[in-house]
Amino acid sequence: MNVVVAAPLRSEALAAHAVGALLDEVELTPKPGLVDRRGGGTHTDMTLTLMRRSAHALYRGFVEMARTAAEHLLPDQNLRVQLAAIGRRTEADMYEATGGVNTHRGAIWALGLLTASAALLPEGSSAEDLARTAGLIARHPDPGCPAKALLSHGSRARAQYGVPGARGQAQAGFPHLIDLALPTLRRSRAARVSEVCARLDTLVALMAELDDTCVLHRGGVHALEAVRDGASRVLTVGGTGTAAGRARLSQLDRTIASLGVSPGGAADLLAATLLLDRIAPAGSIRAQHVSPAMTKEASWRN
Numbered sequence: 001m002n003v004v005v006a007a008p009l010r011s012e013a014l015a016a017h018a019v020g021a022l023l024d025e026v027e028l029t030p031k032p033g034l035v036d037r038r039g040g041g042t043h044t045d046m047t048l049t050l051m052r053r054s055a056h057a058l059y060r061g062f063v064e065m066a067r068t069a070a071e072h073l074l075p076d077q078n079l080r081v082q083l084a085a086i087g088r089r090t091e092a093d094m095y096e097a098t099g100g101v102n103t104h105r106g107a108i109w110a111l112g113l114l115t116a117s118a119a120l121l122p123e124g125s126s127a128e129d130l131a132r133t134a135g136l137i138a139r140h141p142d143p144g145c146p147a148k149a150l151l152s153h154g155s156r157a158r159a160q161y162g163v164p165g166a167r168g169q170a171q172a173g174f175p176h177l178i179d180l181a182l183p184t185l186r187r188s189r190a191a192r193v194s195e196v197c198a199r200l201d202t203l204v205a206l207m208a209e210l211d212d213t214c215v216l217h218r219g220g221v222h223a224l225e226a227v228r229d230g231a232s233r234v235l236t237v238g239g240t241g242t243a244a245g246r247a248r249l250s251q252l253d254r255t256i257a258s259l260g261v262s263p264g265g266a267a268d269l270l271a272a273t274l275l276l277d278r279i280a281p282a283g284s285i286r287a288q289h290v291s292p293a294m295t296k297e298a299s300w301r302n
């Protein structure tokens, strides 16, 4: 049964799910190269405590994004402008909480867009509809984007290697979430591996397919190929729920440590997957099954 929650409370519930998904991601262990319960991975400036503090600091921004979207009704240019302003304020909250470390910039982007689209659509909407609507919002231009944004690691990697990066992923409606990560999470669960292994399989599936600008920025194409190849090798022997898969995950951990890279984009998309899993459970309704009477704004969802 879907419980309809009043808009302000729903915004807070969505924000709590977004923060919960970020915490679930960071606590997941062992994650190659990333911050987890073992330590900072290949990051010299991040710790588990810092990542937890960062996740909590984003709550206010996610509430604001959800409230703004709920009041707005349409995924239009105006909403994009408002979300970008809130997104930049939320980045400032992150930097304040972390003493200037970029812990969750990509996550603010991905989970912010998904939180906003969940607030915009009827409760119980499917993951596909949430991701597609997030993509509609992301495709509008961002006139407030400062010139210095072109100097970000992601922008440089996109220009140098011609990959779509975090922006392209969102604008395409998060295909890696819908076609890869969420199906992997649910398939692994159905195979009755532990929840930790199901989440690790999801991370590894993302690492095997993503053009992660974090990896490209630090290690170039050679490192990206090594990461993707090592991750595929975990999956080809049945994933992290098998002894062979676990051995290959350890090998991937060593490879990534020796390359000194970090799959930060895959980590963000794992958190986004866990958010969708929380707010759009398997079997949730698709747009074509939503009565137009449920919302005046049904047309843009079809």
Ligand SMILES: CC(C)(COP(=O)(O)OP(=O)(O)OC[C@H]1O[C@@H](n2cnc3c(N)ncnc32)[C@H](O[C@H]2O[C@H](COP(=O)(O)OP(=O)(O)OP(=O)(O)O)[C@@H](O)[C@H]2O)[C@@H]1O)[C@@H](O)C(=O)NCCC(=O)NCCS
Binding pocket: 043, 065, 083, 084, 085, 086, 087, 088, 102, 103, 104, 105, 106, 107, 108, 109, 112, 113, 142, 149, 152, 153, 154, 155, 164, 165, 166, 167, 169, 210, 211, 212, 213, 214, 217, 218, 262, 264, 265, 266, 268, 269
């Ligand atoms: C559109 C924006 C995402 C800006 O994008 P851009 O590419 O210009 O900027 P980046 O700052 O590089 O952010 C992209 C981050 O997204 C993650 N990511 C990477 N590849 C992908 C991918 N293929 N798909 C999805 N997501 C991806 C990744 O984030 C994680 O890594 C961060 C650490 O990165 P970095 O600073 O490079 O770290 P280190 O390697 O550790 O640095 P050194 O130690 O080497 O110095 C970490 O934060 C993770 O989150 C990419 O980094 C968007 O941010 C934007 O426009 N924002 C403006 C506000 C806005 O519109 N908000 C919308 C509100 S809903």
Ligand SMILES: Nc1ncnc2[nH]cnc12
Binding pocket: 025, 026, 033, 034, 035, 036, 041, 043, 046, 051, 103, 104, 107, 262, 264, 265, 267, 268
């Ligand atoms: N666990 C993690 N480690 C490093 N960077 C990240 N970005 C998002 N999650 C991360």
